[in-house]
Amino acid sequence: MQIPKDGEQTKRETSNVTTIVEFVLLGFSDIPNLHWILFGIFLLMYLTILMCNSIIILITKTDPALQTPMYFFLSNFSFLEICYVTIIIPRMLMDIWTQKGNISLFACATQMCFFLMLGGTECLLLTVMAYDRYVAICKPLQYPLVMNHKVCIQLIVASLITTIPVVIGETCQIFLLPFCGSNTINHFFCDIPPVLKLACGNIFVNEITVHVVAVVFITVPFLLIVVSYGKIISNILKLSSARGRAKAFSTCSSHLIVVVLFFGAGTITYLQPKPHQFQRMGKLISLFYTILIPTLNPMIYTLRNKDIMEALRKLLAKLLT
Template sequence: MECTGQNSSLGNHTALVEFILIGFSDVPHLQGFLLGVFLIIYAFILMGNSLIIMITKVDPSLQTPMYFFLRNFSLLEICYVSVTVPRLLTDLCRQYGNISLLACAIQMFFFLILVDTECFILTAMAYDRYVAICNPLLYPVIMNDRLCMQLAVVCWTTAIPIHTLFISMVFSSTFCGCNQLNHFFCDAPPVVQLICGDSFMVEMLLYMITALVASIPSFLIFGSYVKIVSTIVKLPSATGRAKAFSTCFSHFMVVALFFGSGIIVYFKSMTSHSTGVDKFLSLFYTVLIPMLNPIIYCLRNKDVKVALEKLLQKFICL
């Protein structure tokens, strides 16, 4: 059965008790292939980020604020993909995607919190690089263990009250009419579109949260990198400039990929009804970018590569 149009135009106001995630059921001949691909990607993300966490935890040379935040970021990536990908794999196996309102609310709640947390941690990492390059002599004093822990706590907890309010507003509303979500997980824009009656307040709250979470970290990160670049170009040594750029390049790539794709997809999906394209675009920032992050940080970071080589040598010698 296909659903088209808004709920109000369907004339069916029976309250819904579950949604149907269409996922990739519209390409049944690719179900097995997609299951294998996403399973491999998920395993790679888990192993890659777990390896980064282990290396940055046990290697004495990586006990710095920069790698403290990288360790938090890798843990976040594991949690982030685990909110959506296991459900996607299950739906690909069983060929249907029924999900209760409660399960949908829980998935959306954790997904939105982790998206915001990623924005905040990337901002904290940018601040760390700013202090390291622009104030190197004060770096050990400013980026002390206490401040790093405080920043981490703020990053992990700030989004919780915001999205508790938002999820409460969304799921205290009545859903009726079409119960199909043309998506592979319970993302906010397609769910909000299924609310019966006036959803103006919910939509405005979603716009405000998205705008604030996207704009404030983006502005802070951009400002940090303006200062960083202006400081680097003034360094007298070409070697020093190359090293400084190298330490920032990995983080900048991750920021550009995550913020760029996320902002495009989210604002596009909130300003137009889902056409199926949003679902495929969402794969980019929910699955593909988390897969690229361990590669970016391991291949572009000399310290991580050296620590990885030492760890592998220990295992080989055992």
């Protein structure tokens, strides 16, 4: 990774004060011998994410057996996953390929804003999916009325709209801070903890804001999901049929695995007491929730779901005939 010198317009000097106008993402410059291996691995994972999620979107839109609220939410979640990783991985691949990590403040702020917006929307959508399972299992007679198509669309739109003003405000608050020290971000994308670490002056208010937003979009949704699944499990255990219990558990287990992985990584990243603690395991944890989990999610949903596997077999049969 080539780190530009001050003369390469990464900083601007005004009245003896050096103000940063460009950041440098260090990425994986500490392991230069593995650059091309990492490039190949990340490119393969990105293509896997695009292909698998696109297949899920296709079969949930075309197979009549999958025209239900659960699969409607799943297809929207898959679309969000594609957007979510596209904010991060192509830029990271370009930095690895060019051995440079220069990124303007505006581009950095834009990346952070969209990443947080999509991540927050996924948190809310996972909560909506848990509520969908709760109504389907605990109130089956009311399910067609409660989760009609109009309500499903409204829940999707609400999940997105809720995050927009909060994330824009959070991003503006961070990038209105002066950055007058080092311009190197020891990370592979513009996430809050490593960027906030470079800010000058008192960042106590920003730290509090980050924690409040994290509680709203991570802790509260996670607690709602836990409550939903507590009621779901209680209701499933009351079923007299062992087959019925197994089927009910199978429809929920995939979603529950995704929730634990996604919210667990988010909690570790954004609810730490101090930003400087991020560097210890920051990159590894970020790779986990920005690349690895999105790669595993389609496999978790498809391999553990008989309806999707059947729809996939039908699709493959049509393509091969």
